[in-house]
Amino acid sequence: MTKRIGLGRAPEIYQAMANLQAEVTKAAANAGVDPKLLELVKMRASQLNGCAYCLDMHSRDALKLGESARRLFVLDGWRETDLFTEEEEAALVLTEAMTKLSATQTVPDDVYERATKVLTEDQYRAIAWEVIAINSWNRMAVTSHSPLPKRDS
Template sequence: MTKRIGLGHAPEIYKAMANVQAEVDKAAANAGVDQKLMELVKMRASQLNGCAFCLDMHSRETLELGESPRRLFVLDGWRETTLFTEQEQAALALTEAMTRLAATQSVPDDVYDEAVRVFTEDQYRAVAWQVIAINSWNRVAVTSHSPLPKRDA
């Protein structure tokens, strides 16, 4: 793999991205969005974007929050299971629609309608901003060929 210029080495821009992420996390907490749901959003977008760095980081963080390994293992096929709550399903569908905008050019009305049915306005905003944030982080890591950190297993 070709070594790339690391986009994280632009401290002012990286700090601004980190500040956006911190605001998203704060908005989610203030709106009462479960932290594990927000991590599932990060995981699903990172799967779609093929971001190994983010998948590695967020799978570890999600497990540390007490998420079931089984749910992470089947996340890519979430529609075929009954393992995810109504809110999680709506968040995952929204994540997929927003992440695939280049192909779909829209968030379908049924996806939006379900999301606003199960989330308050503030919760919806927090989830949507999480999708925006993780897609941005994925683009930083994938474009930079960010290596996985060294650690045991």
């Protein structure tokens, strides 16, 4: 793989992204969004974007929060299971629609309605901002060919 210029090596811009992420995390907590749900959102967007770096990071974070390995293993096929709650499914379908905007050009009304049926306005905003943030992180990591950190497992 060709070594790339690391976009994370622009400290002021990177810090702005980190600040955005911190604000999104805070807004989600204030809205009562389960941190495990945010990790599922990050994982699903990262799957769609092919971001190994973020998949590695957020699977570890999810496991530390008590997420089950089984749910992470089947996340790419979440529609084929009954392992996810109605709220999680709404967040996942919203994540997919927002992540695939280049193909769809919109978040379909049925996706929006499904999400707003089970999420409060503050929860919807927090999850949507999380999707925006993780898609930005994915684009930074994929474009930079960010290597996985060295780990034992």
